[in-house]
Amino acid sequence: MTRDEIIALLPFLANDTLTGEERAEVEAAEVEDAEMQAELAALRAIRNTMQTEQGYSPGEMGLGRLMREVEAEAPAAIRPRATPRWAWQAVAAALLAVVVGQAVFLSRAPDDPGGFTLAGADAAFTIAVRPDTTEEALRALLLDAGVEIVGGPSALGLYQLATIEGVTNEQAIAILSASDIVESLEVPDD
């Protein structure tokens, strides 16, 4: 290190944060240099003065203010990504529906009497479930809600569902939307 580099590090000898070879080199230089010794003494005096300074701080009043604002926005802070994720999944589901619809239209010949029917063409809703959902949990939810998978899972993890006979959309939606494993629920517009 040059002399200037060593002098630049004197404040970190004064605050005792220099370590290893760097500290050894600065200490060795300082021992043999009266000017550095004087500067180090002054820096230590400045540090001690600053450390012992008793200043005002907001303390408990500031904490009270902080906690009031935290209380006011706590739900948003704990689940900050809920809204954007739903929005993106809804957009993704809509795009998927457009792409699938085009594929079906282009692949069917006009004189095709029956052809195939796309699973999910009459889906009542599209859901996404948590990535760690087990098959057992998904099956239990579908049975409970009275729905069956008519499409998916897509590459985005979306399932298209339809209600079984005797179950209304409203009944199924109530159970699906209350489930912990459902991350998004999209009901297509008629």
Add this chain to the structure above:
Amino acid sequence: MDPHAQTLTQIAHGDKKALAQLYRALERPVYRFIQSRLNDPFESSDVLHDVFMEVWRSASRFEGRSKVQTWIFGIAYRKVIDLHRKRGRQDVTDELPDTADDSPDAEACVTAGQEAEHVRHCLGTLKDDHRTAISLAFYDDMTYAEIAEVAGVPEGTIKTRIFHAKKLLLRCLSGRVQRGVPA
């Protein structure tokens, strides 16, 4: 081992008691740092409040690449810069004090360095970058690597800032004693 890492993890999970605990542990040094740059207790209180609100909102994004304390000081550092920009504040200090003495008197520096009023005044003559580096080194005993993290600049930049800041500080202190300015 970072003493605040566990607390921050709890905050990331929405634990308000953990937030209060972290506030009590760091409120004073963070406030002192902000106040050393703004020199306005009311504005400093508002910035402190904003800093801890940001800790609450973004604790889950802390990547653990620095100490929690350094991360929080970094938030405070940027908030003060934002405030300065918003106000269009110009740094007009950091000129050489009214003494042309190139080699400050060592004894006078030690004497003045022991007087809070002299130290406060001379810190106030430094421009923000220089004052920040000295404040973090002497109020908070940070390493130059930590100061570089807080300010988001290379370590070499901090060494240069400290080199110049220290020189100006010592000249100012020496000048006050030589001119007989009362402490």
